[in-house]
Amino acid sequence: xxxxxDFMWGAASAxxxxxxxxxxxxKGPSIWDVCGRDRNVIQYNExxxxxxxxxxxxxxxxxxxxxxxxxxYRFSISWSRVIPNGVGAVNEKGLQFxxxxxxxLKANGIEPLVSLFHWDYPYALYQKGGWMNxxxxxxxxxxxxxxxxxxxxxxxxxxxxxxxxxxxxxGYEFGSHAPFLQTNRKDLITxxxxxxxxxxxxxxxxxxxxxxxxxxxxxxxAPAYIPTNDSKEAIEVARKKTFGMREKGFTFGxxxxxxxxxxxxxxxxxxxxxxDDMPVYSEEDMKLxxxxxxxxxxxxxxxxxxxxxxxxxxNMWQGRGMTGMGWVVSPxxxxxxxxxxYERYGLPIMITENGMAGMDWIHMDGKVxxxxxxxxxxxxxxxxRRAAEEGxxxxxxMHWSTMDNxxxxxxxxxxxxxxxxxxxxxxxTIKDSGYWYKEVIxxxxxxx
Numbered sequence: 341x342x343x344x345x346d347f348m349w350g351a352a353s354a355x356x357x358x359x360x361x362x363x364x365x366x367k368g369p370s371i372w373d374v375c376g377r378d379r380n381v382i383q384y385n386e387x388x389x390x391x392x393x394x395x396x397x398x399x400x401x402x403x404x405x406x407x408x409x410x411x412x413y414r415f416s417i418s419w420s421r422v423i424p425n426g427v428g429a430v431n432e433k434g435l436q437f438x439x440x441x442x443x444x445l446k447a448n449g450i451e452p453l454v455s456l457f458h459w460d461y462p463y464a465l466y467q468k469g470g471w472m473n474x475x476x477x478x479x480x481x482x483x484x485x486x487x488x489x490x491x492x493x494x495x496x497x498x499x500x501x502x503x504x505x506x507x508x509x510x511g512y513e514f515g516s517h518a519p520f521l522q523t524n525r526k527d528l529i530t531x532x533x534x535x536x537x538x539x540x541x542x543x544x545x546x547x548x549x550x551x552x553x554x555x556x557x558x559x560x561x562a563p564a565y566i567p568t569n570d571s572k573e574a575i576e577v578a579r580k581k582t583f584g585m586r587e588k589g590f591t592f593g594x595x596x597x598x599x600x601x602x603x604x605x606x607x608x609x610x611x612x613x614x615x616d617d618m619p620v621y622s623e624e625d626m627k628l629x630x631x632x633x634x635x636x637x638x639x640x641x642x643x644x645x646x647x648x649x650x651x652x653x654x655n656m657w658q659g660r661g662m663t664g665m666g667w668v669v670s671p672x673x674x675x676x677x678x679x680x681x682y683e684r685y686g687l688p689i690m691i692t693e694n695g696m697a698g699m700d701w702i703h704m705d706g707k708v709x710x711x712x713x714x715x716x717x718x719x720x721x722x723x724x725r726r727a728a729e730e731g732x733x734x735x736x737x738m739h740w741s742t743m744d745n746x747x748x749x750x751x752x753x754x755x756x757x758x759x760x761x762x763x764x765x766x767x768x769t770i771k772d773s774g775y776w777y778k779e780v781i782x783x784x785x786x787x788x
Contacts (some may be wrong), residue, residue, distance in 0.1 A: 342785055343726050346734025348451070349781040350412025351405070351758060354502070356388045357745040359418065361395035365433040367422025369443055370460035371470075371511075374582040375519040376749070383751035391746045393766050398441050404740065404759055404768055406448040413450050414692060414738045415441070416458035416502065419483050420731070426462030427479050435490055442494050453738070455499040455559065455730035456542060457486060459507045459517070459748075466519060469530035471508070480538035484545050492550040493638065499637055499692065500558045502538045508532060509591035516749055526617045529593055534617040535601050540628035547631065555634040558709035560597050562638035564676040568657065582644060582680050585609040602685045604630035609687045610716040621717035626761065636685055640677050642781045663716070664697035666753055673718035678727035678734065688733040693740040694720060697747070697754040700771065708771040721780065724787050739777065743768065 356372050363369070373389075376382045385607040394401055405413055421434035445452045458479070461470060465479055473479075488498075489619065501507075508531055510517035523531075539558055546554050565581040567574040585593045585607055604626040611618055641663075645655035652658070661669040678689045696716045700708050721737070728734045744757035752763055757775035761767075779787055 341342075343728055343734065345566045345784070347734065347784060348412045348690070348738075349784075350410050350414055350451070350453065350736065351408075351739040351777075352453075353394070353742045354455070355418040355421070356391070356460040356499045356742065357439075357520045357741075358392040358394040359421075359749070360388065360390040360393045360425055362387070362389045364395070364682070365437075366424060366431040367418065367434055368426070368431075369428065369463040370418065370420045371463050371466050371518040372460050372748075374463045375466075379520070380778060381520050382749050383753065386746070388746045388753035390763075392743055392761050392763075393438060397766065398437075399432050399444055402441075402444045402448050402450065403741065403747065404770060405445075405450055407778075408449055408758060408770060409781045410742075410776045412453055412497075413445055413735065413742065414453035414509050414740065415456060416455035416460075416544065417487055418460050420460065420462040420464070421455065422486060423462070425462070426465035427482055430486055437485065437489070438491060446494055451497065452495050452500065452571040453497040454487070454495050455502050456480075456487060457500065457513075458502040459475060460509075462520075464622035469747070470519075471512075471534050472527060474533045476535070477537035477541055479591040480540040481545060482540040488546055488550060492546070492552060492553070492554065496552045497585070498546050498550075498554055498556045500542045500556070500560045501535065502692075503639055504532075504535050504558075505559050505561050505592045507536065509589065511593045513589070523589075525614065529562040529614065529619055532591070532596070533621065533625075536597070536652060537625060537729055538630050539601065543631035543633070555639040556633045557633050557687075557690065557692075558601065559637040559639055559761070560594065561592070561640070562572045562594055562598075562636075562677050562681055563640055563642060563644040563673055564680050566643045566670065566672050566676055575711055578640035578676065582676075583607075583684065585613060587613050589613075598636075598685065599679075600602055600629050601633070602636075602676065602687070611620070633687060635690050635695045636681055637642075637690045637692035638681065639740070640663075640673055640691055641694060641696070642667040643673040643676075664699055665750075667696075669696075669716060671716075674720050675726045678724065678732050679730070682732045689727070690735040691724065691737045693738060695740040695756050697756050699753070700744070702760060702761055702762070702769060706769075708740075708769055710771045710773045713773040714776045717777065717780075719786060725785055725788060747780055
């Protein structure tokens with residue numbers, strides 16, 4: 341027993357990271373277009389102005405996806421490309437791009453998975469207070485309606501929010517992502533509640549108005565702690581730490597986002613930590629936030645750990661393997677995250693992002709020999725299959741990323757793709773890992 345016959349094998353991207361065309365055909369600016377520009381907050385002051393030029397080259401990119409045998413492509417939609425001011429007039433040319441992309445995918449036998457929000461918040465709405473504004477969830481609902489009405493006749497899989505831990509935590513708690521702010525705890529909690537309301541309203545609308553049967557989730561980061569040994573005691577310690585909360589960095593808490601979405605309530609620990617700073621909400625709020633989901637999408641790259649002032653964090657030791665991001669190579673996280681999260685939340689699991697950054701280059705033979713990525717994926721997918729073999733329902737796996745792209749505040753040096761992009765020429769080259777992944781898909785993981 342391994343991966344199911346209908347297992348969804350694919351790869352993923354995000355609008356700002358690949359599309360380029362940042363101000364073409366009526367698109368409005370996002371916070372990444374404005375807040376990251378010429379402020380020394382992004383490495384080398386790079387931008388997503390051109391990125392992979394996917395906006396103009398999507399047919400070529402879909403042909404490459406087909407060549408790699410992808411069954412699915414997870415991509416996000418740029419809110420400000422569709423509605424330049426975030427609310428109000430719809431930019432028909434922007435909406436048409438996504439409609440054409442969906443048609444191209446379907447024509448090539450690739451299932452589209454649409455993420456409604458992957459961090460590129462409309463700058464016009466940011467100027468109105470962004471996620472702090474009590475109207476922000478209704479703004480998101482208005483945007484959702486436009487996209488769902490236009491695409492749901494051909495799109496059946498929907499992700500509402502990608503990594504709320506990052507766009508709130510990195511964007512507003514630690515200031516490392518757009519809009520590069522460090523905000524007080526009370527405001528962070530208010531933003532959380534508005535994001536959750538936006539998610540819930542979007543789920544409700546999709547469920548009630550989609551033109552094809554919809555399957556819906558969101559995609560938080562969900563790294564588990566790995567038990568130190570196989571004893572029941574060690575497993576319970578790891579489980580408790582995985583779902584625990586802390587005051588500093590609370591926006592990265594797994595239960596902080598997932599308990600309201602699945603259980604309709606904030607974790608009890610949050611009230612102990614934050615007291616009167618916790619949001620005041622109605623019963624209707626929580627009913628909206630906890631609209632039923634069809635699966636639990638989760639982005640997993642490495643095991644969770646506790647950091648210390650000096651010395652290694654607990655999942656690190658001298659000489660341990662790391663990716664180009666400095667993330668530990670910890671394949672067991674695929675098993676333990678799947679196990680712990682299924683046992684807590686009871687939903688089928690989809691890995692909506694997993695992969696590694698390398699410093700890839702084209703070799704003298706014209707190819708990209710990324711043997712380390714193949715080894716990384718082999719190890720991680722074996723642990724994911726282990727979860728399937730224990731009866732945990734696994735829905736799919738979306739590799740991050742389809743192609744090399746703009747890695748947010750780190751610019752273009754971190755290459756995650758199955759496809760190499762020469763940013764000077766926009767030439768694409770399928771890496772050895774892309775061809776290896778094709779064989780995994782063709783055998784449904786039996787060749788691992």
